[in-house]
Amino acid sequence: MYDRNWAKTDAEKLPVIKTELPGPNSIEIHSRASKNMKGYSSQVKLFPVAFESGNGCTLTDVDGNVFIDFSSGIYVTGLGHCHPKISEEIAKYARQLMNCHDFNTETKMKLLEKLASITMGDLNGIQLYDSGTTAVEAGLRCARAATGKFEFVSFWRDFHGKTMGAASCAIVNQSQGMRAPGFFLAPRPNCYRCPFKMKHPECNCYCADFLEQVIINETSGQLAAVVLEPIQGWGGSIIPPDDFMPRLKNLCDKYNMLLFTDEVLTCMGRTGKMFCMEHWDITPDITTLGKGFGNGFPVTAMCVSDKYKESVENISASSSYGGNPMACAAALASIEVIEEENLCEKSAHLGDVFIERMNKMKEEHAIIGDVRGKGCLLAMELVKDRNTKEPFEEAGKLVYQKAFSKGLTWVPAGHILRISPPIIMEDDMALKGLDIIEEAVSEVEKELGYAL
Ligand SMILES: Cc1ncc(COP(=O)(O)O)c(C=O)c1O
Structure with a gap:
């Protein structure tokens, strides 16, 4: 049992700034590292500090x-830096067993049972990965295997990762110019900056009507799935109006395509529910989880509904690090912490x-x-x-x-x-x-x- 007050600090005393920022040690580390490291995020480029430790929310x-x-x-x-329960569980497996490919361990079994019990509906076909983008790739392969179709439709400014399939579902930096065939994009509801310059609710969610036109006019009737972030994260926390998800679900049923929600960013309580789709009470056919799933340890998941879960057998689903003992321990502990602490x-x-x-x-x-x-x-x-x-x-x-x-x-x-x-x-x-x-x-x- 850990001290529930482990992360509490006197906010009045924060932040503690002792040097000009970035400080001298940060500047030295950044300049030495940058001789070799290329491709920093804009976050680092705009403010190149080097970090030493994290505790709770600092x-x-x-x-x-x-x-x-x-x-x-x-x-x-999401559960704070170095949560004592999660760090302890990872450390235990760092000493006991780091990798045994995708052979089972007791902790993995418990994680799978726990995950199956908390996800919406019957998303009981699970595979574990080590990054969001590999989980998304698996979801795409699975949608193809489940439907025998090969096309995908996704949304402007959603983000799904940087490998070829995931990047093909998005318009972001490096994905430009490398979209694989069979991937189509549609405008996404953004009521502050409506792509059609309309107003909700008078627009009657025209984005959904337009999506249907994309499906009819652009694809060749081979749509395996519609892929989306339930709330757009990287794009700037853009929340769809409440009538969008039900309309989308109807289109999935009408055109016989799977609903694939990418909850890599929105899962594990980030939006105030364990999974973001709970806000609309709509269960997808496939979902991906990441980021907060291991609270910092690289562990992600693809979950497929019972109806389609056997297709996971047909996609060569396993990987080198997916579901390793430390990863499973981190994810299981993270879920338990969310539940125990409401x-x-x-x-x-x-x-x-x-x-x-x-x-x-x-x-x-x-x-x-x-x-x-x-x-x-x-x-x-x-x-x-x-x-x-x-x-x-x-x-x-x-x-x-x-x-x-x-x-x-x-x-x-x-x-x-x-x-x-x-x-x-x-x-x-x-x-x-x-x-x-x-x-x-x-x-x-x-x-x-x-x-x-
Ligand atoms: C919604 C979503 N999907 C997938 C990814 C890719 O995850 P990763 O960076 O772990 O590959 C991200 C990363 O930001 C994301 O926000």
């Missing part, structure tokens, strides 16, 4: 500066605290065009003008950097400020972090001449 860098964490790694450590409810509550404070901020700051979120999957969108909604990229970059230099780690995405705190965060720490963001927004507005 991160400490190599200069001893302590940051409030609004990023959870990258939507990963963390889905906690996530929903914390999300409300964020939204209330962010809405107040919006009243005070002209460049905040939209605030939104479900549970702890949150975002603020910066605009040059609230009427035209012109994205304010420069402000996004500056607010990110300024808040980071004041002691907040978080995730930039151009003009959209993405916020994904550990779901265990206490309200006072959340409010402290939001104060830092507000300070940064005020400074940037003044600098760029946009103050109200």
